[in-house]
Amino acid sequence: xxxxxxxxxxxxxxxxxxxxxxxxxxxxxxxxxxxxxxxxxxxxxxxxxxxxxxxxxxxxxxxxxxxxxxxxxxx
Numbered sequence: 001x002x003x004x005x006x007x008x009x010x011x012x013x014x015x016x017x018x019x020x021x022x023x024x025x026x027x028x029x030x031x032x033x034x035x036x037x038x039x040x041x042x043x044x045x046x047x048x049x050x051x052x053x054x055x056x057x058x059x060x061x062x063x064x065x066x067x068x069x070x071x072x073x074x075x
Contacts, residue, residue, distance in 0.1 A: 006045055014055045024048035
């Protein structure tokens with residue numbers, strides 16, 4: 001049996017809201033996800049889009065190659 005999950009493998013908690021930057025769940029929800037009933041998981045998942053709107057957007061990480069190119073350009 002497969003358990004539906006909103007995880008997109010961007011696992012980092014926004015310190016201001018307590019929500020994951022990737023999926024919008026709290027640490028407690030992530031930890032207990034497999035213990036939740038299918039109904040509870042659906043309820044949490046319904047709330048995630050609104051939660052993600054409140055999470056501060058993280059800047060994309062700059063790769064080493066991008067950083068070197070910026071350094072060469074003086075920026």
